[in-house]
Amino acid sequence: MPDGPRLEDAVNETCPWSGDPIAADSLTTYRGAVVGFCNPGCRDKFDTATTAFDLALDARQARQD
């Protein structure tokens, strides 16, 4: 059985987008910690942004090497 991020492990209690309470089906991980959102749409918006920035930072780092 997959053991995903758990609501009780989240570092925040309210969604940074809306201020609403976070939901168990709307968790992801960031910098090794569980972070929560009020719904999967909010989470996916965050995931999309952080993934894009991670890729951009990796690309910049690669150019500097």
Ligand SMILES: [Zn+2]
């Ligand atoms: Zn939200």
